Amino acid sequence: MNYILKMSLRNLGRNRRRTALSAIAIAMGTALLLLMSATIRGEMRGALELNINLRTGHLQVHTEDYKDENMSLKRADMIEAPMAISSQIEEITEVKSAAPRLNASGILAYKNETIGIQIIGIDPPSETNAPYRDGLVAGEFLEADDREGVLIGLPLSENLNLNPGDTINLIVNTSEGDTDKQSFTVRGVYTTDTPGYDKATIFMPLEKAQTITRTENYASMVYILLYDMDDTAAVKNALQSSQYVIEDWEEINKLFIIVMELSNAMMFFFNMMVLGVTATVIMNTLLMAVYERTREMGILGALGMKSKQIKALFLTEATLLGLGGVLIGLAIGVPIVLYYAQVGFYFGDMGISANSGIMLGNSIYPYPTIGDAISVSLAALIITILSGYYPASQAAKLEPVDALHGTN
C-alpha cells in the first residue's frame, strides 16, 4: 500500500471519536441533502402532475383572448360547439381523452355562510373527469342530463356539514354581466387530496352550466389529456387551427415553472448552507490534527518529505474522511428517502389557493433520483476535500526546524 495512504488511514484511527464525529457530520449533511433534494423534486413533480390533471391538461384549445384567471364568459372569448371539436380530437391516437370545460365564478350560499367558488361545467361521462369520479367519497357522480345536481369537494362538505341530498344556493356570473341564483342538490362529494382545489371547486354538467351562465353551446376550452406527456409537441402540431389557439401545459403553467426554477435556486442556497456547516466541522478537525502533529511534520520534513507530500498526507486524510462520511450518509439517507417516497409527508391544507396556479396536494412524496444522489454525494465529497485544503497547506508551510520546536 502507498505509504501516504497508509499513514492517512492510521492518522484517522488516532482519535477515533473525533474521526467518527466528523464522519457523522458529513453523513448527516449528505443524508439531509438527499432527503431535501428528493422532497423538493417530489413536491414539484407532484404539483405539476396535479396541475396538469386537475387544472390545465396537457393541451387546451381556446380562443386567443381567453384567460383562465378572469373566466371570461363573453362569446368572443369562448369556443362554439365544443363537443364536436372534442370528439374529433379524441380520434387522435396519442390523445387519452378530450372534453369541453366551462369555467365560471360564483358564490355558494348555505344557511348563513357565503363562499366564493369556481364552477366547472364538465361532460360527465368523459375520461377527463377520472380524478373526481375516482375520488368520490360520498353520494354519486353526475349524470349528463342532471339539471339540479352538483359535485362538491370534501373540505367544503366538512366545513359546511353538507351531505348528498342537501340543497345549496349558487349565485353565478353570466355572460350578460349580471348574476343568476338557483338552488342545487349536492349529488356527491369528491376529494383529489388537494385541499386548495377541493375547497373551492364545484362541478356541474356542461349543459346546465351553459344554461345558468347563458352561454348556450359554448365552452371555455377543450381540455385534453394524453397518454404520454412527451407527445405534447407532436399532438399540438397536429391540432393547429386557424380559429383557435392550442396551448400546451408548459405555456399554461408558466408561473408554476418560474416558481419551480425559483425553488431550485433556493435549494441551491440551502445546499450551500448545509455543506458550509459540514465544511466548518471538517476544517476544524483537520486544523486540530495539524496543530497536534506539528512536531511530527518536522520529523517527516527532516527525513526529506517535501511540502507537497505533507499536503497530500492531509488531503488524503480529508478524502478518506469524506468518502467514509458520504457512504454512511447514503446508507442512512437512502432508506429514509425510499421510505418516505412510499409513505409521503402529510401536511394537510397548506393554505395555497388553487387559483394561484400552484397546486399542492396534502402530502409530499419525495422523488429520489440516481442523478440527485450522485450530485449530492459528489458535492459533499468535494466540499470535504476543499475544507482539507487550508489545514493541509498550513501543515505544508511549516519549516522542519520550526515544526521540531513545536509543542508536544
Next chain:
Amino acid sequence: MEIAKLTDITRIYQIGEVETHALRGVDLSIDEGEFTTLVGPSGSGKTTLLQMVGCLDQPTSGKVFINNEEVTKMNRNQRADLRKGTIGFIFQFFALIPTLTAYENVELPLLLMGKKNQKSRVMELLDAVGLSDRAEHRPDQMSGGQQQRVAVARALAVDPLLILADEPTANLDTENGEQIMSIMKKLNEETNTTFVFATHDPRVIKYAKRVVTLRDGQIEKDESIA
C-alpha cells in the same frame, strides 16, 4: 574527504524586538568518517549549529556546503531532496512516527527515496540495533531505549554520508545510553559513516575522536583526541 563545510555562519533569532545571536561567525569543516561531538553550555548554539549542518535551517549569513554543493542557495524542496539521501537525524526526543511500527519507521526514509521492497535491508538494520523481534511494535509499545535504537536504525536506512544526533542519550538511562553509543561507534568503525553529536553527556564525549566546544555562539576550542 570533506563532506560538510560551514564558513562564517551567523544565525540571529528575532522574536519581536528581541534579537538572539545564536551563532556569531562559525567556521567548521567535517571530514568523512569523523565521530565528533559539539559541547558547550546550554544556549551556546549546539542545536542551532547542528541544524545548519543538517540543512534544516538557513543561516542569517555565511555559507553551508554539503559535498561541495552550496546548500545556502537551495530552496526548501531542494534541501529536502538533499537531506533525504545524505543526512540522517537522531533527536533527543525519540522522534518516531507514532502510527507506524518499528519496521515501518525504518522503512519510511527508503520509501521517500522511492525504494520499495527493502525487507531484508530493514530487518538487517533492526537486527543491528538488536530489535529484530520488535519489528511489528508501535513506538508506544516500546521503551525509550528501544525507540531511540529504532531512530538510529531509521537514520542509517538510506546509508547517509552524515548522521547528526542532538543529545541522543539525554532521555536514556546509563545502560541504554551506553548501548546506543556503542552501536553508533561500531557503525562508524565498520561503515565509515560520519557522526556529529551535540551533547552535555560525558558518556557521549568519551567516545568522541574530536570535541568542538562552543561558547556564546562561537567556537572556543576544537580538539582531536588520539
